[in-house]
Amino acid sequence: MEKLTVGRAIAAGLRKKLADDPTVYLLGEDICDPYGGAFRITRGLSSEFPGRLINVPISEAGTVAVTTGMALRGLRPVVEMMFGDFIALAADQLINHAAKFSWMYNGAVSVPLVVRAPMGGRRGYGPTHSQSLERMLLSTPGLRIVAPTPRHDAAALIGAAIDDPNPVVFIEGKLLYAAEQATVSEHYDIAHTHPPYPAAVLNNAAGEQPNVTVVTYGPMLPIVEEAMTATFNEDEVACEILAPSEIAPLDTALIGESVARTGRLIVAEEGPRSWGWAAEVVARVVERWGDRLVARPVRVTGRDLPLPTARPLEDHVLPGVETVRGAVEKVMLQ
Amino acid sequence: MATCAKLDIYEQMYLIRAFEERIAELFTRGELFGTTHPCIGQEATAVGVVTALEPTDVVTSTHRGHGHFLAWTGDVKGLMAEIMGRATGVCAGRGGSQHLYAENFYTNGITGGMGAVGTGMALAEKQQESGNIVCSFIGDGALAQGILHEAMNMASLWNAPILYALENNLYAMSTHVRDTLAGGIVPRADALGIESATVESEDVFEIIEASEKAVEYVRENCRPYLLELRTYRFCGHSINDERAYRTREEEDEWRKRDPLALLAGALDGADRREIEGRCQARIERAIAAARKAPVQDLGDIGKGLWKS
Numbered sequence A: 001m002e003k004l005t006v007g008r009a010i011a012a013g014l015r016k017k018l019a020d021d022p023t024v025y026l027l028g029e030d031i032c033d034p035y036g037g038a039f040r041i042t043r044g045l046s047s048e049f050p051g052r053l054i055n056v057p058i059s060e061a062g063t064v065a066v067t068t069g070m071a072l073r074g075l076r077p078v079v080e081m082m083f084g085d086f087i088a089l090a091a092d093q094l095i096n097h098a099a100k101f102s103w104m105y106n107g108a109v110s111v112p113l114v115v116r117a118p119m120g121g122r123r124g125y126g127p128t129h130s131q132s133l134e135r136m137l138l139s140t141p142g143l144r145i146v147a148p149t150p151r152h153d154a155a156a157l158i159g160a161a162i163d164d165p166n167p168v169v170f171i172e173g174k175l176l177y178a179a180e181q182a183t184v185s186e187h188y189d190i191a192h193t194h195p196p197y198p199a200a201v202l203n204n205a206a207g208e209q210p211n212v213t214v215v216t217y218g219p220m221l222p223i224v225e226e227a228m229t230a231t232f233n234e235d236e237v238a239c240e241i242l243a244p245s246e247i248a249p250l251d252t253a254l255i256g257e258s259v260a261r262t263g264r265l266i267v268a269e270e271g272p273r274s275w276g277w278a279a280e281v282v283a284r285v286v287e288r289w290g291d292r293l294v295a296r297p298v299r300v301t302g303r304d305l306p307l308p309t310a311r312p313l314e315d316h317v318l319p320g321v322e323t324v325r326g327a328v329e330k331v332m333l334q
Numbered sequence B: 001m002a003t004c005a006k007l008d009i010y011e012q013m014y015l016i017r018a019f020e021e022r023i024a025e026l027f028t029r030g031e032l033f034g035t036t037h038p039c040i041g042q043e044a045t046a047v048g049v050v051t052a053l054e055p056t057d058v059v060t061s062t063h064r065g066h067g068h069f070l071a072w073t074g075d076v077k078g079l080m081a082e083i084m085g086r087a088t089g090v091c092a093g094r095g096g097s098q099h100l101y102a103e104n105f106y107t108n109g110i111t112g113g114m115g116a117v118g119t120g121m122a123l124a125e126k127q128q129e130s131g132n133i134v135c136s137f138i139g140d141g142a143l144a145q146g147i148l149h150e151a152m153n154m155a156s157l158w159n160a161p162i163l164y165a166l167e168n169n170l171y172a173m174s175t176h177v178r179d180t181l182a183g184g185i186v187p188r189a190d191a192l193g194i195e196s197a198t199v200e201s202e203d204v205f206e207i208i209e210a211s212e213k214a215v216e217y218v219r220e221n222c223r224p225y226l227l228e229l230r231t232y233r234f235c236g237h238s239i240n241d242e243r244a245y246r247t248r249e250e251e252d253e254w255r256k257r258d259p260l261a262l263l264a265g266a267l268d269g270a271d272r273r274e275i276e277g278r279c280q281a282r283i284e285r286a287i288a289a290a291r292k293a294p295v296q297d298l299g300d301i302g303k304g305l306w307k308s
Ligand SMILES: Cc1ncc(C[n+]2csc(CCOP(=O)(O)OP(=O)(O)O)c2C)c(N)n1
Pocket: B063, B064, B109, B110, B111, B138, B139, B140, B141, B142, B143, B169, B171, B172, B173, B237
């Protein structure tokens, strides 16, 4: 059997919605056959569902604006950004249009729009094709940001995003497209909470009290898992990893509850250090559960630099397995 | 044109004029908060285009949307309360002057943005075979926005049933259109394969006729259309604008072509006075009601942010 990757799972979710819901349309650059999208996620779908996929001109802003209009008038459009970096071109359409309508019209309308955005580095695409720009949108009330990991059911998540009456930006870690989706692991017990956008809860302590809570999302999860498996085997540090799929708005209760048990917090994201998601998570935990902490929280992030293309340079800027292990050491030593 | 139609059109246009003048007064007296963009002088384009539409069609508009809103809904109370920031306003005071909603009517404060959103709305109407078209009002200034060109390109490629009703009032804030627009407006439509026409008239019935032609074209052919309407705002861009960028002589020339005065001249004096009195009374009732209305309950401020 072909292995189920996150990429295939997303494709399966899109196929299911196209089959089930005639109001679903997919729009994006080069998404139709024979090309099937820059990452080949939609390959085959335009042949299977004639008329339901539309190749768009290279107009990211126009595409998000037009699909916002479609969503306001009864359709459920899904946009594929060729690279998530290009979401910067559609910032006005997301922030000043899609995210505003429902609230500013006092709840009279809905905008069931999904924008899929392949984000993240480690593929050598350089400064303008590797970023994690979801951070630019996290503080937009009315915009939901969802990010699958291999420990989520990505087909269900994209389905939930399409069913959602609110605009959703769906962050697809480029590196995850080829990663196997598995909700069982030899190293971790995996549980899920909060449907339809569950957090994946990974525990390697097998019934015992974990020493540290590690919070992360999207393409950082496999790196965190690898680091924490090694740490468990070599240093016997047990952890509880929390990977919410809905990264904004963020429900902090699960994180606080875990930190109250472990007393230690690491938050990991791929984006640059300053003004990020990790900073927000740390701030919320400190504000509400600070008295339960036995060690200062530690952030694992990229550096405050653009992303270089050459692999050793990119490796230097992005957080890797060793960075996570360094953070564990830091948080355990205190 | 039948007299009753003339009277009805005059009533709609007069209502807009009187409403906008009253809003300006309320601002001067410090009763309003923020800013607003009156459409005094542009009543004929608002009423003319809206008259050509069906009630099930869809309209998008701009920061200067009171006239379009009143022509579409006639809801003086809802608009007044909105501008006065009350819970009884059409958006409960959240949107204010620039961000209005009514059934099938949407405005936003980002120049050019709604022309693009309207394009998508038109595609949705087409996909659902509703038979409705979309009319997106835009200003001359919006032509400088790339988003509009992106959307018009798609509208032409994908046969969107949309009428772009371009109110060319010669200015974007203080800047004359000759300083912002290279080439021409019609050639832009030509380049995109979009049918277009220009109406240079202060006669609302000529505007209605051109609009009806445009609307029929859009509906019959399921194609976009650009209708350029030459007009002029007699007032400032917004509440705080002394109009230092243009001469009083220029304004006087345009005042001679006031569409409201032109139509008024064709009516019987008694009919006119009756209409004007009725409009003024409606506006005063709306103000009185809004003054008494509460602001939205602060406990409800988050409602509608997330739909379920
Ligand atoms: C994106 C954006 N840029 C600037 C503004 C500020 N602004 C509001 S109205 C306006 C002029 C618009 O001119 P035009 O489209 O001709 O419409 P008019 O005011 O003449 O009705 C400007 C610059 C804005 N609202 N949105």
